[in-house]
Amino acid sequence: MATDTRVILICSGKGGVGKTTLTANLGISLARQGLTTAVLDADFGLRNLDLLLGLENRIVYTAQEVLEEECRLDQALVKHKQESNLSLLPAGNPRMLDWLKPDDMKRIVDMLKEHFNYVLIDCPAGVEDGFKNAMSASQEAIVVTNPEVSAVRDADRVIGLLNTNAIKPVQLVLNRVRPKMMANQEMLSIDDVTDILALPLLGLVLEDEQVIVSTNRGEPLTLNSVNSPAAKCYLNIAKRLQGENIPLIDPAEESSGLGAKFRRLMQTKIF
Amino acid sequence: MAMTLRDIINKLLRRQPASASTARERLQLVLAHDRSDLSTELLDQMRREILEVVAKYVEIDVDEGAVSLETEDRMTALVANLPIKRTMTGQIKLKEHKDQSEENSQETEGKDQNY
Structure with a gap:
């Protein structure tokens, strides 16, 4: 039985x-x-976590x-084939949305807390009941966003709701970062997004x-392709969650050569 | 607002600014409104009332005046930008208050007598 279980909501608006993808890889x-x-797949309407983990047939x-109470918790949990420390609790039928209440989510999470160090809740999109149910069972949150205006705006709404519900800490993951576009200032920079949302950056x-x-394969990158750029990022995020001090990747360093040097010069803030 | 070397070159060449700065400005504006529960109507009403109050004291260009919400670090501020019309000599043109101007003239008269 695990004590001090961390229950983390992964949400975005x-x-x-x-x-x-972040939930699966984390x-x-x-x-x-x-x-x-x-x-825990809390997206009862459009569940996909099973598919990304390759567990949909099990x-x-x-x-x-x-x-x-038609089955025990351990009967519903699907253990991952290669990573036996990881289990999925699949989302139920979309019709559950008609009766599911915040207390139901709390009950499920309380059961999971007895057996696991971490409970990651994959939140549905939106800020309606599905989100509120998932939030009610969470202690802390990771907000995922992209460096795009619509994603940042929606993330801001979600952060407001998390703050009013005393969820903390709330940390930010900036996903789908394109270093070259950022260097050309055709994409919101990391500072832009963290300044606007005023959240600590857990990782990009x-x-x-x-x-x-x-x-496509149902095998998260962190399982087999640990050297791919995104996999390294996910692994770093997991380590930072555990309190390790892993420096952030500097997107400017990701593109190298004379062109990149020039782009960095052009990024210099004059005033 | 921070400007980068690229922004300056774009400005000099009269090119469109890089889209990231446009995105940043648009986001800051839209989030200021999202975060406050003020509707655009209420904001506009407030703007007009603020302009009326200020116009009592200084002559302002009502068409140029802008009141907006700006936001930084999840703090939202009401920012009023009210260009004040200036006189030929460059002084701020105060609205003429009858009482005040009379007092002023009396004062100068008094000083004259002392000489």
């Missing part, structure tokens, strides 16, 4: 910014560090049957085609 990375980790029961994730390849 906007859809498609990388919540589920889950794998934490499990690799020897930490027992449960990932689901027998879901959170729904656990709540309705570089744009990486391998993410698509990994979702």
Whole structure:
């Protein structure tokens, strides 16, 4: 039985910014560090966490049957094939949304807390009931956003709600960073986003085609492709969560050569 | 607002600024409104009332005046930018208050007598 379980909500407001991919990769990375980790798919409407983890064919029961006491928790949990420290609690039927209440989410999370070091909650997009249910069961949060106006705006809404519900700490993951575009000032910089949202940066994730390849296969990058740019970022984030002091990747360093030097010069703030 | 070397070159060449600074400015504006529950109507009403009050004391260009919400570090500030019309001599043109101008003239008269 684990004490001091950390229950972390992974949310973004906007859809498609990388919540589920982050949840899957953080889950794998934490499990690799020897930490027992449960990932809970709180997106009952549009569940996908099972697919990204490659566990979609092994689901027998879901959170729904656990709540309705038709099965025990351990029967619903799907253990990962390669990382036995990682388990998935699948989302139930979308019809659950009709009756699911914050207390139901708390019940599920309380059950998970007895068995795991980490509980990562993959939050649905939006700021409606699905989000509020997931938030009610969480202690801390990671807000995922992209360096794009719509994603940052939605993240701001979510941060406001997290603050009023006393969720803390709230940390930021900036996903899909393109160093070259940032250097050309055609993408919001890391400072822009952290200044606007006023959150501590837990990490950034570089744009990486391998993410698509990994979702095609149902094998998170951190499982097999640990040398891909995004995988390194995810692993760093997991280590920082554990309190390790890992310096941030400087996107400007990612592009090298004379062109990059020139772009850095052009980025110099004059006043 | 911070300016980079690229921004300055773009300005000199009259090119469009790099889109990141546009994104930053648009976001700051939209978030200031999102974070306050003020509707644009209320904000506009407030703007007009502020202008009226200020116009009692100094002559301002009502068309140029702007009141906006600006935001930094999750703090939102109401910022009023009210260009004050100046007189030929460069002094700020105060609205003429009858009482005040009379007092002023009396004072100067008094000083004259002392000489």
